Amino acid sequence: MIALALIGMSGAGKSYWAQKLAAAGFRVISIDDRIEEKLAPELAAGGYRGIGGVAAWMGWPTDTTYRERESEYLECEVSSMNEALDEMQSAGDDEGIVLDTTGSVAYTGDEICRRMQSLTTVIYLEASPAEEQLLISRYLSDPKPVLWGDQFTQSPGESAHDAIARCYPQLIAHRKQMYARYARRAIPMGQLRDGGLDARGFLELIQGQARLAR
Numbered sequence: 001m002i003a004l005a006l007i008g009m010s011g012a013g014k015s016y017w018a019q020k021l022a023a024a025g026f027r028v029i030s031i032d033d034r035i036e037e038k039l040a041p042e043l044a045a046g047g048y049r050g051i052g053g054v055a056a057w058m059g060w061p062t063d064t065t066y067r068e069r070e071s072e073y074l075e076c077e078v079s080s081m082n083e084a085l086d087e088m089q090s091a092g093d094d095e096g097i098v099l100d101t102t103g104s105v106a107y108t109g110d111e112i113c114r115r116m117q118s119l120t121t122v123i124y125l126e127a128s129p130a131e132e133q134l135l136i137s138r139y140l141s142d143p144k145p146v147l148w149g150d151q152f153t154q155s156p157g158e159s160a161h162d163a164i165a166r167c168y169p170q171l172i173a174h175r176k177q178m179y180a181r182y183a184r185r186a187i188p189m190g191q192l193r194d195g196g197l198d199a200r201g202f203l204e205l206i207q208g209q210a211r212l213a214r
Helices: 014-023 031-038 040-046 049-056 066-089 109-120 129-141 160-184 199-210
Strands: 004-008 027-031 096-100 123-126 186-187
Touching: 004 014, 014 027, 014 040, 014 096, 014 199, 027 031, 027 066, 031 040, 031 049, 031 066, 031 096, 040 049, 049 066, 066 096, 066 109, 123 160, 129 160, 186 199
Parallel strands: 004 096, 004 123, 027 096, 123 186
Antiparallel strands: none
């Protein structure tokens, strides 16, 4: 079995490359989709749909309902990761699978992430400092579900927007350390911008990367 797991911040291109690999015959397991399925009753009750709907349901970290929904989201993510890894463990030897994780995969815990590491080649799509600024801008204009954990604070008199803009770089720095802990390969996002790069080129790029020391 060829098994890959794509990790990185929201907007790094994980789902884009997962779909490229799907077109080349890989089976894609999308954790975002599975979380949305588990939250479907609550999302439907509020009129929410899609990944944007999940983000709207979760809300901003300053919302009174945020922490409760953050916890519920993480519970769904842990369950979805366990299901996905069980499926990968029982997959046939000739099957190609790509695990399309969320940006918060590292919060599912060391046990799950080490299991992912043992069953797949974990590929970290790594953003440069300039790309990190772009990811921040995208989040502020088009939010995706984000688990903030203890990385968000709001100063007296500070607006929610300003607090988020200030804390998001801290969140990225914190997550970069977590991603690097589990990745076996790291590919700079800049190397994936070639519009002619297909699934085969992506796989060749992975093979050409030096294995990260762990």
